[in-house]
Amino acid sequence: xxxxxxxxxxxxxxxxxxxxxxxxxxxxxxxxxxxxxxxxxxxxxxxxxxxxxxxxxxxxxxxxxxxxxxxxxxxxxxxxxxxxxxxxxxxxxxxxxxxxxxxxxxxxxxxxxxxxxxxxxxxxxxxxxxxxxxxxxxxxxxxxxxxxxxxxxxxxxxxxxxxxxxxxxxxxxxxxxxxxxxxxxxx
Numbered sequence: 001x002x003x004x005x006x007x008x009x010x011x012x013x014x015x016x017x018x019x020x021x022x023x024x025x026x027x028x029x030x031x032x033x034x035x036x037x038x039x040x041x042x043x044x045x046x047x048x049x050x051x052x053x054x055x056x057x058x059x060x061x062x063x064x065x066x067x068x069x070x071x072x073x074x075x076x077x078x079x080x081x082x083x084x085x086x087x088x089x090x091x092x093x094x095x096x097x098x099x100x101x102x103x104x105x106x107x108x109x110x111x112x113x114x115x116x117x118x119x120x121x122x123x124x125x126x127x128x129x130x131x132x133x134x135x136x137x138x139x140x141x142x143x144x145x146x147x148x149x150x151x152x153x154x155x156x157x158x159x160x161x162x163x164x165x166x167x168x169x170x171x172x173x174x175x176x177x178x179x180x181x182x183x184x185x186x187x
Contacts, residue, residue: 003043004052006033008079011053011071013146018044018067028150031125031157044069052078100171112175119168126161129154 006029010021021044022037035043047053052075057065071079096118103111137143137151 003033003035003039004047005079005082006035007040007043007047008052008071008075008082011069012076012079013150015068015070017058018069021069032153047075050074103175108175112172115168115171119165119172122161122164122168126158126165129158129161133158 006025007021010016010024010029016024018041019037022040025033025035025040044053044055048055048069051072053069054072055067055069058068059065096114099106099111099114133140133151133154137147137154140151143151
């Protein structure tokens with residue numbers, strides 16, 4: 001997948017200025033597909049040249065005109081083509097997992113601290129996702145066709161964070177003798 005496809009999905013949901021699109025990425029798509037604001041603007045220019053998006057200048061009172069991007073027919077065709085192809089399996093690459101393998105050889109206290117930090121981060125992200133679910137999908141049994149994709153992605157995020165917390169808890173419980181004694185019940 002290229003950033004172009006993530007942008008096409010976002011614009012298919014709702015037209016947006018580059019700034020609004022970047023903010024939308026920060027709030028949702030960016031949780032699983034990272035892109036800087038500069039990258040988004042650069043790719044929007046290429047997409048416009050390729051005919052996948054078009055833009056319209058919107059006048060604003062007391063502010064510069066705003067360029068609003070919309071997905072074109074060619075953009076929708078590209079999105080349909082992209083979604084018709086199987087997604088390659090995404091291989092896990094984790095520095096954290098390698099550090100865990102180094103537990104017997106490295107600074108076990110630092111690794112344990114790393115586990116605790118990671119667990120807190122999973123818990124914070126989970127809380128954010130749960131709040132988002134309550135705010136945007138208060139009645140999951142009544143989702144519209146337009147909402148189901150967003151809901152499923154959010155559910156995937158919730159499950160991933162829950163799994164991350166479970167894994168961290170298992171790591172902390174599984175540490176051998178001396179290391180687990182230093183842990184106590186603290187988390």
